[in-house]
Amino acid sequence: MDTRGPLRRGRRRSCCRALPVDRNGRVGSRPNNRRRRRNVGRRWLVPHARQVDQFTAVGAVLRGRSIDQRGAAARRAVTATRSAGDKPLQFGLNLPVATPGITPRLLRDIACRAEELGFVEVWLGEHVVLFDKPVDSYPGYDTGEAFFPATLAIPDPLVAHAFIAAATEHIRLATGVMLLPQRNPVYTAKHIATLDWLSDGRLDVGIGVGWSSEEFAACGVPFEHRGRRADECIEVMRSLWAQQISEHSGDFYELAPCRQYPKPAQLPHPPLWIGGYSTAAFRRVARHGDGWYGFDHSASAVAGFVQLLRRELEAHERSVNDIAIVCGAYNLMPRERSAVVAYAKAGVEQFVVSLRGSQPDELDDELQYLARTLM
Template sequence: MKFALHFGNNTFPDAAGAARLARLAEKAGFDSVIAVDHVVIPDEYASTYPYSATGRLPGNRATAYPDPLIWMAFAAAATTRLRLMTGVIILPQRHPLVLAKQVATLDHMSGGRIELGIGVGWLKEEFAALGVPFERRGRRADEYVAAMRALWREDGAGFAGEFVRFERVSCNPKPVARGVPIIVGGHSEAAARRAGRLGDGFFPSIGSQVDTLPLLDVVRRTAEAAGRDPAAIEMITGCPGALPSSGQDPLAAVEERRARGIGRVVLPVTAFLPDLEESLPRFGETVIRAFAGT
């Protein structure tokens, strides 16, 4: 069982904070730290934020959302083993060739410690500000994944799709493993089917207002239908019962997730504030160590 901390970059948006969190997480035994993504937040929007009962993003117009990849570079430079993941980058908003270069460079320079969590987005007004069509963003994301993988896999790559087209181009440096794990995020059946078709993992974002656990079976069924091994797709979920403030037995809560086939549990870093220097090592000793090797 692996453990991750979520909301790293918007909780610690400065360089010193990024390094502090990353070093403490690594020392405590966490596998990864996750960074969120928004390029801009419109002052007014009608779209519904799906991960809060209020339907609104937490914070205000001054809330910092550091670019996840740049923030991850700071965290990677401060550590040697910790993995870094976007959770999730809004893939249709990014040019796939530029993003492929950025992610491959970061993976290369970190020694293969990067995971690309992707989503299709919910904030229509943000898409409008960026000049990116909101419609058919799912299909666009699928093509972007295929195009990036082609660039990561080989030189002289080509791709011919509806939204992306190139031939005989090379993008270097390559990721350490000639690829970067693609973790599909989202709380819908469409996201679960995308994970089953093309994902290396599935992360139904914590805070969803719907029960996302049934989506795990959607992932597995879709993978089987696509001729893929469902067991090869890592399942990543939240685990509220493991939080220090839950009042529950954290070991029992994590074991329940493990029994469901979950490979990594994600906890908000805010649950360990303000005393990270005490709370993270304590969690590492009492919970993470108990599941080492499972």
């Protein structure tokens, strides 16, 4: 798989463009090869043809704005076109960390291939430690067994996305989801701002409050009040991102007046997408979120969640047009276009697919199949 950028794939050109000389030493005119060069130069754009409508739709909104303002403006424009029925469902990709034998190079290559095929975003979740016999069950899967094996190689999402950002051009990078209350908000704000700055404003921050009391204990953080702790983490991070001088005094964190740089490329901060299905989670979206992220639920269940979310948004004088609605799947991964359309009808803007291949050499074929079938 050739993961080089379009300029690197092209023919090398000398900075000195000498005219050709024939066998007799006579200087001739340069051959008329402009058309051939133009075709070579545009060949790399073909896989992204599906996204032309997106850039057309948001063009008027972005015109005249700096790159620092594009994140929020683009989200509002895309949401407006989606609600008007003018924009097709977008697709993201959960990077296949569950595949045995996954390597950093393969993870990078899959992200590059997703970009070529027209996926708009790549996603990585977070778990710091896993347990062979967990005390707590993944929400909605109370089977008494681990939702995934403890040997699963889940990389730190921000570190891994920095690696992927260096190899890609425009595909967005999302955490799905980051377990925010387990983290120090000052360090996390620094990491997020740095990654958004390095990636030229391509980061979306998916946030969850976690579900494993054992994982919280391993991180030295109380499991109780994790929702309130997450809310305060968001307040601390927003202050560090948006203010020249930040300070905070709360129930969990104290921050004396200080400065933190660099600021994120997306101002005032990268989009915050809140995960979860409880009333508290939907209220968190309404209070703090730029979007909602759901995972592994049927389209009908998602439609019900969107209605609950709508009520919380209205209570905070907001609407679903103010946020992005994203849904992903693994166990309930659809394999036909009609099944995905049901999610779009439920209000989903981006559907995040997962690869089920058990061998590394199966992943590229499966990704291309999903692109052909679902997109």
